[in-house]
Amino acid sequence: MSKADTPRSNKTKRAAVYAPGVIPTREEILEAVLAYPDIASKRDIARYFGIKGDDRKALKAVLREMEADGLLARERKTIRIARELPAVTVLDIPGDADPDALHAFPSKWNEEDGERPRVEIRTPGNARVVPAPGDRILARIDRGEELVPNYTGRAMKILAKPRKADIGVVRMDEDGARLVPVERKAREMRISSGDLGNARDGDLVEVEIVESGRLRIPRAKVVSVVGNPQSEGAVSLIALHALDIPYRFPAIVLREAAAVEPAGLEGREDWRDIPLITIDPADAKDHDDAVHAEPDTDPRNPGGHIVHVAIADVARYVQPGSAMDREAFVRGNSVYFPDRVVPMLPERISNDLCSLRSMENRPAMGLRIVIDAEGNKKSHSFHRVMMRSAAGLSYERAQGAIDGTPDDETGPLLEPVLKPLWAAYAALARAREKRGPLALDLPERRIRLDDKGLVADVYVPERLVAHRLIEEMMVLSNVCAAETLEKRNVGLLYRVHDEPGREKLITLGEFLKSLNLPTPRGEGMRPRDFNQILVRAEQEGKSEQVNEMVLRSQAQAEYAPENFGHFGLNLDRYAHFTSPIRRYADLIVHRALIRALDLGDDGLSEAEELRLGQIGQHISATERRAMAAERETSDRLLAHYLADRIGSRFTGKVAGVVGAGLFIRLDETGADGFVPVSSLGTDYFRFIEEQQALVGERTGERFGIGDRVEVRLLEAAPMAGALRFEILSEGMRGEAPGRGKRSQRKPGQSPRGRGKPAARPRGKRR
Incomplete structure (x- = not known):
């Protein structure tokens, strides 16, 4: 191959003559198109390189390949260099990307510019922003020196990912x-x-x-x-698709799960003689925790107890780097809807091999805890065991046996198993009372569906001692996991919950002041201080308002490799360990314990430990995504349930206040709806932030958070999960805000002060 000449300017092209059968390389073609902007077609390229006859077909094939690879772009007959990525751009990381070798693509790309360029993501060890599969990031781009773009990127910020398109x-x-x-x-x-x-x-x-x-x-x-959604009986399908939640397992994951062999006793302690039992909701399909307690016979621990906890050994079946592991990481957690469960792991694992079924051998991570008579932990140890659940009970059946109505199965368990468990819990409850975790009273409503997948009933489950028993034993187990890994200096994901920020405390203080209640004493607030406020609010008959505002003042819990404690539980260290079937965080903690205690060769890898920050960010995001999906599905089901009750009256409370109107939560169903400020009356309502209320400027009529109201349902949009109400009851009367300043305001000018103007009303309240 010989060139007659090389390009010298953008205006003059000199033919580069190639021997017959010799085609220019991609790099040479790119050099020519870059050097001479007036090379704008296949004919121009052929003329430039002196390509004639049958060689033109070979040249066209090379050009087509360059278009497919995103090197050239074509608009009709015009050829040009494909658009390059700017120095800073928004990228989407595919959900199935390898966590150890991330890649991404531009979030916006004109298909006329060819295939989207692939960007290899580099995350140095000291990076502040650690992306994960499925993330949208703002990235700094490095093109490299090659003519063929070779992009690498470094994440600057993780961006909120938009919902799946229309x-x-x-x-x-x-x-x-x-x-x-x-x-x-x-x-x-x-x-x-x-x-x-x-x-x-x-x-x-x-x-x-x-x-x-x-x-x-x-x-x-x-x-x-x-x-x-109707034929599949799943309104949740809408939320799954809108929030891009994977709900079908790839074939490779299912094949991998089907090929797993049940674990044997080798390398495990035999705990099958310990009468551990599971206590779960009556409709639970997977059982990942079992408990047992007995009096401690050590004379040095009078009145003490020995508690055994067994947690499903998911790490035995889900190996790091496997297809199941990658899919579990992408999902982050199971998602629970009224009409279906989207599990983190295939049913072969979650509902079969890992589920602690009654009277079946199951591998588990065992934990032996010694507590004293007041529930204080004296010691603990972790073990890899084989266990056999003595019984699978529902909360109601276990509680019924304790309360004097045992059945054929719980009767024989009452003295040897259930009563010792309740005795150990009584000690743990005393320790909990001394610790003083945040005690918000927020009843959780559940939706019961009929055979058609529609709402049959909305109810608040009774809060039983059996629920508290399991919760307290799981909290204690999670503390033990965090303490062990800290002591062994092995990386872990903490479940962290930061203390409330200063601005939120100020907002809460102003709100409490408007109710003539004690205000937070500033920085250094502990859960016990909030509990005192809640008790006082209950005494004053203002519990609903204050519970709502105290909840809003709290930070959101998340997963992180750095520990800053769990404020809500009032614990210095805490790590989720007890639900590895449904939470990836717990699986990571299991692997860390296996490595720290030398319990097998399937522990936390060094690569995983280096990625703990990335893993924590990702699964915190998937947890928020799951919560949003569950909430939206409930909204849609309830809107459908109420759609045939247009015009009906309901009682409820004001659950939120913004300048545009009021959010109302109904007593009967817990459904949320909106009252536009324009329907409140003829007054001019202003949003008073410190009172979390809309207040009439002329009358002083006030609608504030937590207020009891009567509303009429005007509109229901089931697919959107939206309800619109009008207020029927009168608001509380108080001092009108800013009366003295009204005459100083020019027509059309917004009121001054802290209050924010709401929309002008358009009619009288009916």
Whole structure:
């Protein structure tokens, strides 16, 4: 191959003559197109390199490959260099990316510029931002010196990932088809018959927005059919798709789970003679914790107890780096809906091999804890064991036996198993009382569905001693895990809950002051201080308002390799250990314990330890995603449940206040809805932040957080999970804000002061 000449300017091209059968390389083609902008077509490239005859076909094949690889872009007959990434850009890391070798793609990319370039993500050991699969990041880009782009990136910030693009439910009517969006603020759109694809009435679909006609009216075009929430009996399908939660296991994961052999006794202590029992909800399918207690016969510990806890040994079956491990990491946790469970692990693992079923041998991580008569821990030790659950009980059955109504199974367990457990819990409860964790009273409503997957009942489960017993033993076990790993100097993921920030405490103090209640004493607040406020609020009949505001003042718990304690539980160190079937954090802690205590060769790897920051960030995000999905699904189910009760009256409380209106939570169902400020009356309502209330500027009428109200249901949008109410009851009367300043305000000018103006009312309250 010989070139007659080389490029010298952008205006003059000199032919580079190639011998017959010799085609220029990619690099040479890129050099030419970069040097001479007027090379704009395949013909120009062939002329430049002197390619003639049959060699033109070979050249075209090379150019097609360069387009496919994102090196060249073509618009009709024009060829140009594909757009390069800017120095700082937004990237999306695929959910199935290898955590040890992350890669990403630009979040926005014009397909006319060729294939999206791949960016290798570099995360140095001292990085402050540690991304994970599935994250959207703002990244600094390094192109490299090669002509063929070789991009690497370093994460600067993890960004909130937008919801999956436009989805909705197809509804057929006399005019054709329309899309009912699942987003609350989105509007319905029409779908042309030619844009329906295979979608049918009731299908959940993903669409793209197209414009048509002179007025450019937006219409929807079906891109794919996600499923049918009615036929699949799963309203949760909407949240799963909207929040991009994986709910189908890849074939390789299922094959890997099916090939797993049950664990044997080798390398394990035999705990099968210890009558451990599981106590779970009546409808639980996986059982990952079992408990046992007995009096301590050591004379040095009078009145003390020995507690045994066994936790499913998920680490035995889910090996680091395996397909199951990668999928579990991507999911982060199981997601629980009223109509389905999306597990972190395949059912072969979660509901079978790892589930501590009654009278079946199961591998477990065992924990032996010695406590004194007051519930203080004296010692503990971890063991890798084989156990056999003596019984699988529901909370109600275990409590019933203690309360005097045993059945055929719980009767024989009462004296040897249940009463010693309750005695040990009584000691732990005394220790808990002394510790003084945050004691918020926030009843949790549950939805019960009928055979059609619709709401049959909404109820608040009775809070039993059996619930508290299991919770307290699990809290103690989690503390033991954190203490052991700290002592052995092995990395772990703490479950951390920071103390409230200064601004939130100020907001809470101003609110309490408006209720004539004691205010926080500033920095250094402990859970016991909040509990005193809650007790005083209950005495004053203001418990609902104060519980809500104290909850809002708290930070959000998360996972992190750095420890700053758990404020809510009032614990110095805490790590989730007790639910490895449904939480990836617990699996990491299990592996860390195996490594720290030399309990096997399947412990935490060095690579995993280096990625603990990344793992913590990722699973904290998947936990928040799961909470959002569960909440949205409940909202949709309840909106559907109430849709045929338009015009009905309900009692409830004000659960939130913003300038635009009031959020109302109904007593009957716990459903949340909105009252626009425009419907409150003829007064001008202002949002008073320190009171968390809307206050009428002329009348002083006040609607504040926690207030009891009566409302009428005006509108229900089941697919969006939205309800709209109007207030029927009068607000409390008080001093009108800023009366003296009203005359100083020019027409149309917003009121001054801390209050924020709400929208002008448009009519009288009915």
